[in-house]
Amino acid sequence: ASIALKYSLLLVYYRFFCFLADSTVQVLPPVNFTLTVTALAEVLLQWKPNPDQDQKNYSVSYGVEIMTPVKELYDTKNTHSIRIAVLHNGFSARVRTLLLYNNSQIESNWVTVKLQAPSGAVETSVTNLSCVIYTTVNNTASLHCTWLAGKEAPEDTKYFLFYRYNSYTEECQEYSKDKWKRNIGCRFSNTYIRANEIGQSVVIHINGSSKHAAIKPFEQLFNQNAIEKVNxxxxxxxxxxxxxxxxxxxxxxxxxxxxxxxxxxxxxxxxxxxxxxxxxxxxxxxxxxxxxxxxxxxxxxxxxxxxxxxxxxxxxxxxxxxxxxNVFVYLWRALIPLSLVYLICHFLIRKTCSAEVAVI
Incomplete structure (x- = not known):
């Protein structure tokens, strides 16, 4: 019993001294944290280690949290990260330093950066966007998209659609229009989309212009397999x-x-x-x-x-x-209504003629 008590006391002392040691470790947040839009619906997160951070005998990594548009939390040893996300409502993220010391992780304060949403009048962006991919035997794919004009989009609004697949970005050249001649559909006969790839994202970006209002852009991500129409x-x-x-x-x-x-x-x-x-x-x-x-x-x-x-x-x-x-049955069924019409017309004509004779 005395040996167990001594062991417990030593463990308490060890944890206490580790706590004192940890409390003397200063964990500083990263510096120069920036967000850069590098492609449609793509953001590059970059930061640098704090130059005043003592890294001796420490294992350093970083905690990253994407706050909008969709929450995501992950750790990395890199000082950069690329995220694919829709940006029409803005984007915000934060990063902090993580130190592994004495088998425990110590964290710095967060550093937060935001990308503002692009400007545009309310309810002028497109709605009800849907897209379909059609593939061919030679592994090429066509892309067809349709949408509705925004509720508050002026009649002179011109919408322009772009799609991005991996590093390829292309603007639509073949539009369909509504009664006000606004673009509400697009067809790409040939694209860079490859049917044999699994789980790739297709980015659709639609912006617009008008003399009467600033048109708010809209983006949507599609899993290419989920919108493929099978042959x-x-x-x-x-x-x-x-x-x-x-x-x-x-x-x-x-x-x-x-x-x-x-x-x-x-x-x-x-x-x-x-x-x-x-x-x-x-x-x-x-x-x-x-x-x-x-x-x-x-x-x-x-x-x-x-x-x-x-x-x-x-x-x-x-x-x-x-x-x-049953062809004769179908023919008989078709003839019955015609026969009825003929009989009714014949009866009405005879009745009319009889009435005229009576009047004479």
């Missing part, structure tokens, strides 16, 4: 043996793995006007059907959620299978 499945075939419907197809033209895809089938019974929608992850599907009916078959594709789900592809062209004996 339709290929080589769809259908066959019918007795009442067993067999559907087969090949995966879309894409650079993603085959196992990433899921499919949706539309099986439409023309006889009773009933559509059945089925989802599957395989490249084939079979179903027992009423072989006295005629069916329309379509397939569309998408990536599964675990594989960066995007937009569903367009439907494939419909394929038809089954007996076509």
């Amino acid at each position: 339709p499945p290929r080589n769809v075939t259908v066959s019918l043996k007795e009442n067993n419907l067999q559907i087969n197809w090949e995966e879309p033209i894409s650079f993603v793995r085959k196992i990433c895809f899921e499919y949706q089938l539309s099986i439409y019974n023309l006889k009773i006007s009933y559509e059945q929608i089925v989802k599957t992850e395989s490249n084939s599907f079979n179903l027992r059907i009423d072989d006295t009916c005629r069916y329309s078959i379509k397939v569309q594709a998408n990536r599964q959620s675990w594989c960066n789900e995007g937009f569903w592809s367009d439907w494939t062209k419909p394929l038809y299978i089954g007996k076509n004996q």
Whole structure:
């Protein structure tokens, strides 16, 4: 018991002396902290170690906190950091020095810097921005974006769209317009976007000009995989043996793995006007059907959620299978209304003629 007591006292003394030692260590904040916009939606954070900071026997790093637009806290041993963020509402961050001494971390005060939001009148920036990427077999991609004019944007407002992908920035040259001839859509037939890259951000920046108001710019970040519209499945075939419907197809033209895809089938019974929608992850599907009916078959594709789900592809062209004996039924259904119209008109004409004869 006496040995345990002595050990406890020594531990208390050790921690007390460590505390006294720590209290004598001066931790100074970094200096020359700056924020620089280096590209669309890109900010370079830079600072320098405090020249008066004693670094002998200390491990020095820095704590960085992004406060707006989205909170983020991280540590780094570098004296610079690049962040991707929308800047139309401003940007602010702070940094502090971290010293590791006697297995404990000692922190300096924070140094804070802000980027002011760009000027512009309220509700003049674009709204409801949406974009879609379409890829081709040669790994090129087109980009289509649409938006609405700001609620308070004057009729003479001219919007201009730019996209940035990695180090490439390009301005739109092909716009669509609203009734006031304001740009509300953009199409890039060829872009620097590469379909085989995963998780890259596409930066969209839209600014504007007007003689009557300062137009506030707007930025939005898109995950390229989340806005890609998958190509339709290929080589769809259908066959019918007795009442067993067999559907087969090949995966879309894409650079993603085959196992990433899921499919949706539309099986439409023309006889009773009933559509059945089925989802599957395989490249084939079979179903027992009423072989006295005629069916329309379509397939569309998408990536599964675990594989960066995007937009569903367009439907494939419909394929038809089954007996076509209901053509006479469809023809009869079309003729019935025409027959009724004819009878009604014929009755009204005869009645009119009879009335005229009676008057004479």
